[in-house]
Amino acid sequence: MSLLQGCVLLLIAGALPIQLVMSQAAAPAPGASTAQRAPPFWLGFATSAPQIEGANATDGKGQSIWDVFADTPGKIRDGSTGAVADDFYHRYMGDIKIMQSLGVQRFRMSIAWPRIYPQGDGPLNQKGVDFYVGLVTSLLAAGIEPHVTLYHWDLPQSLQERFGGWNSSQVVEPFRRYARTMFDALGGHVKHWTTMNEPQTFCFNGYSSGGHAPGIRDTRQAYNCVYNVLQAHAAAVQEFRSAVPDGKISINLNSDWGEPYSSSAADKAAAQRMVEFWLGTFADPIYLGDWPESVKARIPYIPKINPELAKALNGSCDYFALNHYTTWLVTDKLGGETMQGRGDYQQGQYYADGTPIGNPAQSDWLKDVPWGFRKLLSWVKNRYQPSELIVTENGFSVKGEYQKPLAQLVNDTERVAFYRGYINAATEAVEQDQVPMTGYFAWSLLTNWEWAVGYTEQFGVVDVNFRTEERTLKASANYLAALFAGAGANTTSLGQYD
Ligand SMILES: *[C@@H]1O[C@H](CO)[C@@H](O)[C@H](O)[C@H]1NC(C)=O
Ligand SMILES: *[C@@H]1O[C@H](CO)[C@@H](O)[C@H](O)[C@H]1NC(C)=O
Ligand SMILES: *[C@@H]1O[C@H](CO)[C@@H](O)[C@H](O)[C@H]1NC(C)=O
Numbered sequence: 114m115s116l117l118q119g120c121v122l123l124l125i126a127g128a129l130p131i132q133l134v135m136s137q138a139a140a141p142a143p144g145a146s147t148a149q150r151a152p153p154f155w156l157g158f159a160t161s162a163p164q165i166e167g168a169n170a171t172d173g174k175g176q177s178i179w180d181v182f183a184d185t186p187g188k189i190r191d192g193s194t195g196a197v198a199d200d201f202y203h204r205y206m207g208d209i210k211i212m213q214s215l216g217v218q219r220f221r222m223s224i225a226w227p228r229i230y231p232q233g234d235g236p237l238n239q240k241g242v243d244f245y246v247g248l249v250t251s252l253l254a255a256g257i258e259p260h261v262t263l264y265h266w267d268l269p270q271s272l273q274e275r276f277g278g279w280n281s282s283q284v285v286e287p288f289r290r291y292a293r294t295m296f297d298a299l300g301g302h303v304k305h306w307t308t309m310n311e312p313q314t315f316c317f318n319g320y321s322s323g324g325h326a327p328g329i330r331d332t333r334q335a336y337n338c339v340y341n342v343l344q345a346h347a348a349a350v351q352e353f354r355s356a357v358p359d360g361k362i363s364i365n366l367n368s369d370w371g372e373p374y375s376s377s378a379a380d381k382a383a384a385q386r387m388v389e390f391w392l393g394t395f396a397d398p399i400y401l402g403d404w405p406e407s408v409k410a411r412i413p414y415i416p417k418i419n420p421e422l423a424k425a426l427n428g429s430c431d432y433f434a435l436n437h438y439t440t441w442l443v444t445d446k447l448g449g450e451t452m453q454g455r456g457d458y459q460q461g462q463y464y465a466d467g468t469p470i471g472n473p474a475q476s477d478w479l480k481d482v483p484w485g486f487r488k489l490l491s492w493v494k495n496r497y498q499p500s501e502l503i504v505t506e507n508g509f510s511v512k513g514e515y516q517k518p519l520a521q522l523v524n525d526t527e528r529v530a531f532y533r534g535y536i537n538a539a540t541e542a543v544e545q546d547q548v549p550m551t552g553y554f555a556w557s558l559l560t561n562w563e564w565a566v567g568y569t570e571q572f573g574v575v576d577v578n579f580r581t582e583e584r585t586l587k588a589s590a591n592y593l594a595a596l597f598a599g600a601g602a603n604t605t606s607l608g609q610y611d
């Protein structure tokens with residue numbers, strides 16, 4: 114720890130030039146002048162360990178499936194790896210100062226499982242635990258409440274090699290043990306937790322399309338993953354109830370919105386099916402006790418949920434944690450194959466005349482469609498009736514941003530437009546549709562390592578120069594800070610921290 118402390122002091126001293134850059138870049142945020150009142154929910158920024166920490170072989174960390182995937186030729190668009198990324202592992206004190214300057218109330222972070230148990234199971238690496246204790250206590254000392262995700266895609270490679278990772282139920286006990294270790298180590302400080310981030314993405318990209326680690330193309334394995342995720346989530350929540358009785362836990366589920374392409378009954382049903390395949394595959398077992406009928410009817414090999422698992426899942430989410438980015442136009446198509454298997458639908462983002470459904474991002478799957486956000490929030494409220502909902506990711510990658518010179522990229526008007534639209538849509542969902550949304554995490558604080566697309570798709574409101582690690586605020590950072598400046602009054606806290 115003393116070594117870390119020395120490092121921290123150095124970084125604070127070294128933060129001065131960053132402050133200068135920050136004030137230079139503090140261009141008036143477009144739209145900030147049109148006085149908007151603070152939204153009826155709090156603001157935080159979301160991040161994940163493998164995308165920001167770097168230090169991938171430091172202090173005893175083991176290899177994750179993403180460390181191995183990144184080293185496999187042809188898997189990462191720009192050939193990059195997350196070995197250094199934002200070097201957040203060594204620079205987090207400076208990044209906490211940036212958040213303080215923006216008035217950020219909450220910070221969503223993940224823990225790298227291979228830092229804690231380098232082999233997934235087996236011996237504990239105490240240095241890994243110490244790092245996260247240092248991080249969460251520094252956040253709390255700065256007045257920022259940490260929300261912690263246990264699993265953000267960096268499965269210890271050893272578990273993939275030994276039994277096929279999430280395809281096997283053998284993953285459940287190591288996950289339970291890892292979860293218990295972290296609840297015991299951080300539960301006195303951290304009151305908001307999630308077990309897993311976007312199983313929809315890591316099961317289907319990882320085991321069906323193969324575009325993400327571990328790069329497997331076998332939709333049956335993806336559905337085994339779905340089932341094992343639910344078992345591991347339930348097991349971790351069981352530990353949580355005794356370890357952190359005053360905390361709240363959930364699972365981060367992601368879904369795009371599906372809008373019927375036409376007003377035909379068939380397209381309407383297809384759009385509903387798309388959301389059931391994306392979100393219902395995980396949320397229905399948790400909130401309703403079984404897979405959606407539409408999924409069961411089309412995926413005959415999906416594992417059966419036995420009564421014990423259904424019972425363990427019931428009440429396993431204290432709040433609904435939703436990640437959302439975009440909307441698709443959906444048509445009915447018998448035999449329509451997607452990454453999720455045969456869903457009998459087809460999805461696109463362009464109208465017949467070639468007009469996109471919203472402003473296109475750098476990411477080919479992402480268009481700026483705020484009205485879809487409001488519709489999804491209502492859908493979740495109506496189907497699951499959660500007592501509380503927190504949006505745990507929402508953000509935008511500006512077209513061409515990664516190739517722009519700094520002076521241009523900090524003027525990220527399209528990202529500001531995205532945030533303005535989506536936050537207005539969420540405000541309407543709260544005030545007019547009675548969605549019980551209490552908080553909003555923007556994705557992301559820092560430009561980071563974006564998985565299989567490397568550094569070519571950037572979501573941060575703070576730019577990071579990957580040669581110098583210099584941080585620079587974009588207009589969107591100032592926009593969000595100004596917009597939420599009055600929102601602190603509505604912050605609810607679960608209690609006192611030491
Ligand atoms: C807090 O939010 C609620 C809606 O969730 C709103 O009715 C109330 O006026 C807000 N309070 C403050 C002080 O902004
Ligand atoms: C760290 O990253 C490098 C580059 O991708 C990789 O070769 C190495 O295996 C990683 N080490 C660990 C322990 O993850
Ligand atoms: C995936 O899991 C299933 C069910 O346990 C098993 O039958 C199959 O052999 C596994 N596949 C691989 C590649 O490990």
Ligand SMILES: *[C@@H]1O[C@H](CO)[C@@H](O)[C@H](O)[C@H]1NC(C)=O
Binds near residue numbers: 402427428
């Ligand atoms: C969950 O448990 C509650 C309380 O025991 C019960 O009323 C409810 O029906 C259960 N829900 C499901 C989907 O089984």
Ligand SMILES: *[C@@H]1O[C@H](CO)[C@@H](O)[C@H](O)[C@H]1NC(C)=O
Binds near residue numbers: 140141524526
């Ligand atoms: C930012 O970009 C917009 C166009 O996207 C332009 O109108 C505006 O002048 C730019 N502002 C600054 C400060 O460069």
